[in-house]
Amino acid sequence: MSNRRTIAREQKSVLQTFSRLPVALARGKGSWVWDEDGKRYLDFQTGISVSNLGHAHPALLKAMSAQAARIGHTCNLFYQERQVELAEELLQAAPFAERVAFANSGAEANELLIKFARRAGAAQGRFEILAFHGSFHGRTYGALSASGQVKLHKGLEPLLPGFRHVPYNDLEAARRSVGRHTAAILVEPVQGENGVVPGSDEFLVGLRRLADRHGLLLMLDEIQTGLGRTGKLFAYEHLGHDCVPDLMSLAKSLGGGLPLSAVLSGARATAALGLGEHGTTMGGNPIACAAGLAQLKLVRAPRQLAAASKVGELLLEGLRALQAAHPGVVREVRGRGLMLGLRLTGPAKPVVLACLERGLIVNGTADTVVRLLPPLNLTPAEARQGLAVLGEVLAEAASRASAGPSTAPKRKQP
Numbered sequence: 001m002s003n004r005r006t007i008a009r010e011q012k013s014v015l016q017t018f019s020r021l022p023v024a025l026a027r028g029k030g031s032w033v034w035d036e037d038g039k040r041y042l043d044f045q046t047g048i049s050v051s052n053l054g055h056a057h058p059a060l061l062k063a064m065s066a067q068a069a070r071i072g073h074t075c076n077l078f079y080q081e082r083q084v085e086l087a088e089e090l091l092q093a094a095p096f097a098e099r100v101a102f103a104n105s106g107a108e109a110n111e112l113l114i115k116f117a118r119r120a121g122a123a124q125g126r127f128e129i130l131a132f133h134g135s136f137h138g139r140t141y142g143a144l145s146a147s148g149q150v151k152l153h154k155g156l157e158p159l160l161p162g163f164r165h166v167p168y169n170d171l172e173a174a175r176r177s178v179g180r181h182t183a184a185i186l187v188e189p190v191q192g193e194n195g196v197v198p199g200s201d202e203f204l205v206g207l208r209r210l211a212d213r214h215g216l217l218l219m220l221d222e223i224q225t226g227l228g229r230t231g232k233l234f235a236y237e238h239l240g241h242d243c244v245p246d247l248m249s250l251a252k253s254l255g256g257g258l259p260l261s262a263v264l265s266g267a268r269a270t271a272a273l274g275l276g277e278h279g280t281t282m283g284g285n286p287i288a289c290a291a292g293l294a295q296l297k298l299v300r301a302p303r304q305l306a307a308a309s310k311v312g313e314l315l316l317e318g319l320r321a322l323q324a325a326h327p328g329v330v331r332e333v334r335g336r337g338l339m340l341g342l343r344l345t346g347p348a349k350p351v352v353l354a355c356l357e358r359g360l361i362v363n364g365t366a367d368t369v370v371r372l373l374p375p376l377n378l379t380p381a382e383a384r385q386g387l388a389v390l391g392e393v394l395a396e397a398a399s400r401a402s403a404g405p406s407t408a409p410k411r412k413q414p
């Protein structure tokens with residue numbers, strides 16, 4: 001098979017809803033992937049923060065295959081040990097939580113957050129959820145309605161009612177918007193799809209206080225920020241004990257590369273849902289839980305978290321140097337840990353494609369932002385290789401900007 005043939009077949013068989021990069025990935029090992037033409041790429045995207053220990057990690061392969069050989073699916077009408085083990089590990093990792101509910105995707109976990117908020121507020125007539133402009137919570141109707149991006153809503157109205165969107169990082173606006181129907185606040189500690197926009201400490205701590213003052217549930221969507229991505233296991237840990245949530249959604253790398261998501265609920269929320277009030281056929285599948293458990297144990301080891309933070313600092317420093325070298329192309333460098341964004345002065349797509357051409361996979365989001373989500377076990381040498389490619393691409397973009405559009409791009413792989 002080749003890139004060209006797979007792409008041609010895809011265009012005739014799969015619904016055309018994705019603007020894909022023009023390669024078909026065939027295999028991966030560690031921080032590297034290969035396409036169907038045999039070309040190698042350094043993966044600074046990890047399938048949007050899913051393959052967080054790189055590709056084909058031996059401990060994950062072992063856990064998956066051992067569980068698949070034992071029993072691959074049970075459904076939730078039975079108890080199964082892998083699910084319990086992963087729930088216990090998550091409760092240990094996030095001591096605010098007293099229960100875990102499993103699902104399959106980020107959107108589905110956020111649907112459950114919405115249910116929690118509605119059920120918890122029902123007796124007092126509270127149903128409204130305060131959410132934020134630019135947020136992304138998923139593509140199902142509830143999660144989409146919670147997402148503060150008008151372009152995603154177009155043509156799909158009427159959406160689920162009961163969401164009030166206010167500007168991100170604007171605590172005063174949030175304060176003003178709490179009313180007698182408000183039940184909960186839903187927020188990403190760093191907005192990922194909106195171009196890696198970190199919530200300020202003041203904003204996030206202020207939301208926790210606001211929730212306390214009005215008896216609201218603070219619901220953190222840590223689907224992208226969670227599980228080590230920002231340098232701590234959960235992004236709320238950057239704020240000590242000042243922004244501990246009542247509910248938190250996780251997904252992406254939770255299943256070690258298999259579809260798995262979860263909602264962790266604290267003491268103020270757990271009782272809102274009882275027997276028969278929620279369900280899923282596949283959520284908490286034993287193979288996904290086995291892989292997720294292996295991954296979580298490795299990712300939460302202090303040495304791994306410290307290594308991820310250190311390589312994150314190396315990348316951040318390198319990106320800042322690139323910004324200083326090319327201020328006409330890079331407007332801003334932002335992010336935390338290994339969730340980093342370069343806001344450009346123009347569209348991100350040409351930079352993403354030029355990186356791809358040279359064997360580096362990065363992600364373009366929010367039109368002008370190049371987002372980097374490399375594996376958490378990226379080596380310093382790999383970080384430098386990625387920076388070198390980005391440096392070449394940005395230097396070319398800078399020289400094209402000054403010399404006009406006809407300058408031909410150079411081709412070199414890391």
Ligand code: PLP
Nearest residue numbers: 105106107136137138192223224
């Ligand atoms: N929430 C956040 C913060 C996300 O980044 C995403 C996906 O990118 C989602 C929710 C939706 O997750 P999924 O695509 O697994 O439904």
